[in-house]
Amino acid sequence: MLDTLFxxxxxxxxxxxxxxxxxxxLAKSGFFVFMFVMPLAxxxxxxxxxxxxxxxxRVGPNRANIGPLRLWGIPHFLADALKMIFKEDFVPPLANKxxxxxxxxxxxxxxxxxxxxxxxxxxxxxxRISEVVPAGTCAxxxxxxxxxxxxxxxxxxxxxxxxxxxxxxxxAMVNAQGDMPWQWGIVGIPHVVAFVLFLTAAIxxxxxxxxxxxxxxxxxxxxxxxxSGMRFGMFYLGEFIEIITTSALMITVFxxxxxxxxxxxxxxxxxxxxxxxxxxxxxxxxxxxxxAFQLLIRWSLPRFRADQLLRLGWQRLLPISIANVVLAxxxxxxxx
Amino acid sequence: MATKVKTVIRPAGIRRKTYLIAIVEGLWVTFxxxxxxWIGNLFGQRAKTDIATLSYPEEKMxxxxxxxxxxxxxxxxxxxxxxxxCMMCPTVCPAHCITIVPEESPDGRIEKRPRIFEIDExxxxxxxxxxxxxxxxxxxxxxGVHALPTIRRSDAILDKxxxxxxxxxxxxTQGGVGSFWREKVKA
Numbered sequence: 001m002l003d004t005l006f007x008x009x010x011x012x013x014x015x016x017x018x019x020x021x022x023x024x025x026l027a028k029s030g031f032f033v034f035m036f037v038m039p040l041a042x043x044x045x046x047x048x049x050x051x052x053x054x055x056x057x058r059v060g061p062n063r064a065n066i067g068p069l070r071l072w073g074i075p076h077f078l079a080d081a082l083k084m085i086f087k088e089d090f091v092p093p094l095a096n097k098x099x100x101x102x103x104x105x106x107x108x109x110x111x112x113x114x115x116x117x118x119x120x121x122x123x124x125x126x127x128r129i130s131e132v133v134p135a136g137t138c139a140x141x142x143x144x145x146x147x148x149x150x151x152x153x154x155x156x157x158x159x160x161x162x163x164x165x166x167x168x169x170x171x172a173m174v175n176a177q178g179d180m181p182w183q184w185g186i187v188g189i190p191h192v193v194a195f196v197l198f199l200t201a202a203i204x205x206x207x208x209x210x211x212x213x214x215x216x217x218x219x220x221x222x223x224x225x226x227x228s229g230m231r232f233g234m235f236y237l238g239e240f241i242e243i244i245t246t247s248a249l250m251i252t253v254f255x256x257x258x259x260x261x262x263x264x265x266x267x268x269x270x271x272x273x274x275x276x277x278x279x280x281x282x283x284x285x286x287x288x289x290x291x292a293f294q295l296l297i298r299w300s301l302p303r304f305r306a307d308q309l310l311r312l313g314w315q316r317l318l319p320i321s322i323a324n325v326v327l328a329x330x331x332x333x334x335x336x
Numbered sequence: 337m338a339t340k341v342k343t344v345i346r347p348a349g350i351r352r353k354t355y356l357i358a359i360v361e362g363l364w365v366t367f368x369x370x371x372x373x374w375i376g377n378l379f380g381q382r383a384k385t386d387i388a389t390l391s392y393p394e395e396k397m398x399x400x401x402x403x404x405x406x407x408x409x410x411x412x413x414x415x416x417x418x419x420x421x422c423m424m425c426p427t428v429c430p431a432h433c434i435t436i437v438p439e440e441s442p443d444g445r446i447e448k449r450p451r452i453f454e455i456d457e458x459x460x461x462x463x464x465x466x467x468x469x470x471x472x473x474x475x476x477x478x479x480g481v482h483a484l485p486t487i488r489r490s491d492a493i494l495d496k497x498x499x500x501x502x503x504x505x506x507x508x509t510q511g512g513v514g515s516f517w518r519e520k521v522k523a
Contacts, residue, residue, distance in 0.1 A: 054373040055366045059389040300366040301359060 015140040024142060029116055036284070037115060041240040042077040044291055048240075049076070051292065052299040084233040092226055104227065104234035111241045118248040119145035119174050121258050122279035125272045133272045144276070174257030179264055184256040190328040195254045197321050202246035203297060204309070206239055210301040211309060247290035251283070255290075258283040404464045404477040406484075407455050407494065408502035417496065418474035418506060421448040425466035425475055433459035434466060453496040457483040473506045 013020040046061065050073065053060025062073035069075070091100055121144035125133045177184050186195055204211040215224060224232060251257060258279040267275050304312065351357055369386060376385035390397055399405070410418045421438035439451035460483065466475050479502050486492045 051370060051374075054377070054387075055370045057369060057373060057386040057388055059377070059387055059391070296363060296366060296370070300362050 028142075028144065032115065032118075032120060033112055036120065037112065037241055037244055040244055040284075040287070040291075041237050042081065043074060044240040044243060044295075045080060045236070046074055046076045047292070048295050048298075051295050055296070055299050081233065084230045087229040089229040089231065095226065100226075101231075104231045104238075107235045107238035108241060111238060111245050115241070115245045115248060117145065118245070118252055119143060119257055120248070120280060120283055122263070122267065122276050124276045131271060132269060133267075138272075144280070174252055174259065177256045177259060179256070179259050180261050181256070184254065184259070186254040188331065190324050190331050191254065193320065193324045193327070195250070197317055197324070198250060198253070200312075200317060202250065203294060204313070206242035206246060206294075208239060208243075208294075209298045210303050212303055213306050213309060216303070243291050243294050244287060247287045247294065250290060251286045255286060399480045401478075403480060404462050404467075405479040406457070406477070406481045406502070407460075407466070407499055408476055408479050408504075409453065409496065409499040410474050410476060410506040411500065411503050413505065416443075417449060417453070417500060417503075418472055419450050419453060420446060420472060420474070421450045422471060424469040424471060428465045428469040430463060430465065431459045431461045433457070433461075450496060453499060454493055455499065456493045458489060458492045 013023055050060040050062070060073070061076045062070070064073055064076040064079045065071075066075050066078075091097065123138070123141040123143050125131075125138040125141055185191055207214055224235060227235060260279075260282045263279070266278070270278070347353060373385045373387050376382060377387065412418050419436075420441075421436055423436060423438075426432070426434040426436055433456040435452060435454040435456075436450050437452040438448045441447060441449040443449075462477070462483075464477055467477050481502075483492065
């Protein structure tokens with residue numbers, strides 16, 4: 001049955017045609033957003049509460065269930081979503097309706113778009129999914145990455161020190177890294193510095209503790225006060241999507257993307273489709289660990305004051321990252 | 337009034353100034369707690385973890401011995417109510433929540449017994465004075481049960497049967513041991 005499906009695809013969508021690219025792009029971004037980012041972001045809302053509870057010697061939400069299906073309380077995120085959908089959608093009478101409605105969309109959409117550049121698995125071999133495909137023999141590989149962009153990673157200055165890859169296309173970056181952990185992008189002095197800088201910037205960007213100055217839920221009355229129902233939910237979800245996206249970027253750049261020890265020999269012995277699935281699972285597991293680490297930081301550190309954050313950003317991180325670029329250039333020169 | 341100037345001393349040294357080591361130490365503390373609690377909770381060994389939470393309806397904390405809970409009426413050896421309808425408890429009750437209608441007891445040695453004994457748990461202030469006032473250990477508040485939530489107010493009024501259903505035989509000797517109790521206790 002699978003083969004008839006593939007035949008159908010090959011007949012009507014020949015590799016490299018415009019229709020193939022369009023359908024492939026849609027399918028890839030659809031899979032990425034709806035099968036991965038959205039569910040994981042939802043689960044992260046539960047995980048954050050559960051993990052923070054465990055860190056603070058509490059139990060956390062474990063009651064929500066679908067019939068007998070309790071699953072340690074994971075259905076809480078479904079219950080939360082239901083609650084937010086049915087809550088009153090209040091719009092302040094003097095608010096600008098257009099901007100008010102636009103803000104939650106702007107909180108979610110850019111992060112989702114940014115995630116399009118992330119390669120989420122090993123290349124799929126079109127039409128030969130059920131076969132074992134030896135390395136370099138695939139005529140029609142599909143990169144599991146919604147968009148190829150050379151400018152895709154121009155997010156932070158810290159990244160500039162990644163010139164060691166000679167590219168800014170994340171897909172090529174993963175390919176430049178090896179299977180073993182010591183062949184990943186984190187190894188090397190400028191790399192470690194870049195990683196710490198990137199991690200700090202990523203947490204600051206997702207505006208969560210210790211950098212939650214705009215929100216400051218318990219002290220200053222942040223902008224969330226005006227939002228209710230699913231509009232608030234979109235801000236909330238946007239934060240978690242940002243965690244996933246930044247985690248995915250860090251994995252892509254510093255921790256070998258979907259690569260894992262033994263991947264090369266497995267690729268030569270497993271059917272292509274199965275191997276790609278495995279690579280997606282490994283990639284997801286890495287993202288999960290990184291997301292858990294970001295949650296750990298969020299629930300351990302106290303908030304920075306505004307002036308402390310400015311000092312950290314402009315007087316510490318920026319000079320260090322510029323120095324790191326110079327260091328990386330020197331590193332490249334020495335390795336040549 | 338002169339303004340007081342307080343000089344804040346900033347930590348010196350690269351180790352203290354960057355806070356990086358302190359951050360790692362802090363993360364290690366929270367990570368340790370997370371791992372201990374998570375693994376213990378996953379394998380059903382919550383007692384060995386640091387988690388202090390009780391899963392309330394399933395797990396309940398034992399009340400202290402002297403907790404004042406729902407009332408109950410105690411019984412004699414023959415199962416009859418100990419109460420002699422002396423009206424001490426409705427008299428002392430500051431909330432006027434006890435209603436007793438006495439009747440003559442068929443037992444010749446006992447003068448009265450309650451025909452109706454009702455306690456309105458919604459009015460009760462749980463002061464325990466009725467227990468203190470009772471001369472024959474007939475009313476107690478040692479059930480360790482809360483006043484139950486009810487749908488109708490009338491359901492919160494407990495009658496004699498409901499109060500007796502939690503009742504038990506009193507450990508006190510029927511009729512007491514008399515005025516020579518010191519000698520009797522010694523012997």
